Every structure is written in C-alpha cells, then in structure tokens.
Amino acid sequence: QKEVEQNSGPLSVPEGAIASLNCTYSDRVSQSFFWYRQYSGKSPELIMSIYSNGDKEDGRFTAQLNKASQYVSLLIRDSQPSDSATYLCAVNRRDTGNQFYFGTGTSLTVIP
Amino acid sequence: NAGVMQNPRHLVRRRGQEARLRCSPMKGHSHVYWYRQLPEEGLKFMVYLQKENIIDESGMPKERFSAEFPKEGPSILRIQQVVRGDSAAYFCASSKQGMDTQYFGPGTRLTVL
Numbered sequence: 001q002k003e004v005e006q007n008s009g010p011l012s013v014p015e016g017a018i019a020s021l022n023c024t025y026s027d028r029v030s031q032s033f034f035w036y037r038q039y040s041g042k043s044p045e046l047i048m049s050i051y052s053n054g055d056k057e058d059g060r061f062t063a064q065l066n067k068a069s070q071y072v073s074l075l076i077r078d079s080q081p082s083d084s085a086t087y088l089c090a091v092n093r094r095d096t097g098n099q100f101y102f103g104t105g106t107s108l109t110v111i112p
Numbered sequence: 113n114a115g116v117m118q119n120p121r122h123l124v125r126r127r128g129q130e131a132r133l134r135c136s137p138m139k140g141h142s143h144v145y146w147y148r149q150l151p152e153e154g155l156k157f158m159v160y161l162q163k164e165n166i167i168d169e170s171g172m173p174k175e176r177f178s179a180e181f182p183k184e185g186p187s188i189l190r191i192q193q194v195v196r197g198d199s200a201a202y203f204c205a206s207s208k209q210g211m212d213t214q215y216f217g218p219g220t221r222l223t224v225l
Contacts (some may be wrong), residue, residue, distance in 0.1 A: 034213065043203055043216040098212060099168055104154035
C-alpha cells in the first residue's frame with residue numbers, strides 16, 4: 001500500500017467552478033500535511049499546510065483534514081485557467097525522521 | 113530574499129560520466145532534501161541531510177549515488193557512471209527545522225545520452 005494516494009485524474013472543471021482534490025494516507029502517525037502545486041516543467045510550489053483536524057482557508061483555497069478517516073482534501077473556489085497544474089499531496093511522519101511522502105499528483109485542467 | 117538555489121539547471125552527460133548537482137538552501141535553513149522525478153511520475157524521496165550529517169538515505173540507490181552537505185558550501189548530489197535511466201528532474205528542498213515545511217528549488221534536469 002502506498003503511503004499517500006491521489007486520484008491521478010485528469011480532473012477538468014469549468015472556469016468559476018469549485019475543484020475538489022482528494023488524498024488519502026496510510027499511516028496514522030502522519031502529523032503534517034501539505035498541498036503543493038506543480039506547473040509542467042517547474043518545481044513544486046507550496047500552497048497550504050494543515051496540521052489539525054478541520055478546515056483551513058487561504059484565499060480561494062481550503063484544505064480539509066480528517067485524521068480519523070486518514071483523508072486530506074483541497075478545494076479551489078472560483079477556479080481559474082491559471083490553476084491548471086498538477087497538485088501534489090504530501091504527508092510527514094515524525095517516526096521516519098522528517099521524510100515527506102508525496103502522492104503522484106492530480107492533474108487539474110480549468111476550462112475557460 | 114533568495115529561495116532555494118540549484119545549479120546547473122540543465123545538465124547533459126554521456127553514459128559513464130559523473131554528474132554533480134548542487135543545492136544551496138534558503139537562508140536560515142539547515143535541512144536539505146533531495147528528490148527525483150521521472151517524467152509523468154511523482155516525487156521520490158532520495159536523501160535528507162543536515163550540515164555534515166546524513167539523516168535518512170533510505171531513498172538513495174545503493175550504488176553510484178551519494179550526497180553530502182558540508183559545513184561550508186552547498187549540498188551536492190553525486191551520480192557516478194550515469195546511465196540513461198538516471199535521466200530525470202532532481203529537486204532539492206530545504207526547511208528551517210525538522211518536521212517543517214519544505215521549499216523547493218527550481219530543479220536540475222539531467223539528460224544522459
């Protein structure tokens with residue numbers, strides 16, 4: 001079983017819609033959770049981090065964490081064509097010396 | 113306020129040559145991580161270092177690959193006797209402390225001919 005699983009997509013949404021990206025992780029000792037955005041040919045760029053259960057909002061982005069279900073999601077409101085990218089979920093486990101485990105990413109396309 | 117620096121950005125090597133990739137962490141960061149990304153694949157952890165110390169190298173291939181982060185200067189990922197399968201993007205990330213957010217450099221794209 002992979003440490004972090006994401007639906008690879010591609011996910012297509014019309015401009016202005018809400019894009020919902022999901023991620024599950026396998027180990028209950030995971031403690032920190034991150035969403036990165038990666039444009040084609042570029043490096044990953046941090047969007048949000050979340051550490052405790054519930055929602056965390058930052059502009060058009062909302063991260064949701066449910067540790068009981070081992071599930072973290074990213075909602076993008078009012079999606080824009082510039083949001084078209086691959087979104088990587090990452091988790092961090094204290095017991096593995098701060099190693100980050102990345103999902104394979106979900107490809108998002110926002111259609112104008 | 114410089115971010116994570118990597119050089120070179122593009123590196124071409126012939127099979128059997130050595131590749132040296134350099135990474136300078138963000139100012140104030142003492143933790144460095146190396147990742148490899150193959151086309152259409154996710155990021156694969158390779159190694160985690162602090163100054164003069166390898167913390168976790170569980171993702172490093174057993175042969176030909178090595179990494180260091182000396183007291184002075186950048187972290188270096190060294191690949192000896194490169195093969196075509198080593199062609200990939202290699203990303204470096206840094207963090208201020210363990211368990212902290214990682215910030216990525218622009219990557220080095222290695223092509224082995």
